[in-house]
Amino acid sequence: MSSIDHVFTALSDPTRREVIERLSVTGGASATELSEQMTVSRQAIVKHLHALNDAGLVSTEPAGRQKRYRLTPKPMGQAMTWMTAVGAEWDNRLDALRRTITDDPA
């Protein structure tokens, strides 16, 4: 799996998207806080946070005995920019390919 795929794999899960949404609203939270807000087990939240951390989408800082998680949205922005631009390029190309093949099936 190419490294940037981690971002999209991370975003493919609805619980992880909710974690991102909550972190973006609150500015940061511990796994326990997220678990309480979302009524998902703390263990499951920690697993999701690890996936987001692997993708570079969240970072941690110590806060007492707990870790506090924050969003690092830059990778998401770059990845989205890349995907939008290259996706649009392929949409144009494939339209042109369809016309080419219809006009001149060879």
Added chain:
Amino acid sequence: MLVNRTIVLPAGLGSVWSALTDDRRLSLWFGAEVAIEGGRFLRGGSRAAFTWSDGRRRAAVVEALESQRLLVLRWLPFEQDAEGVTRPRDPSTIRFVLEPHLDGTRLRVTEDAPEHLDPRAELLAGTSAR
């Protein structure tokens, strides 16, 4: 693979294959003028030069080829601008997969993101800069 598109084209495998592998036909839709060694992609290792209307040039090499089934192109890790100045570019890969379909040919295109978009690399760079 990040960008992923699938379309069904109203033509047989042979027609779609030639639109992907014959440089005259490839130039009609790719958005760049393509010059392939010998005019066509025939085997792994075949090279091609792509020239865009702004004068930018990039080269690609065939990484895998199975006639009328699969074509994988890898961009070489540099490009040349209109003035001939060469600058590095991260390599990336385009993969075409063809399959017969009731209405013609099903074509799936995927393009991998270049490595510099690795979010973890970005994160590490940010940490060390602090």
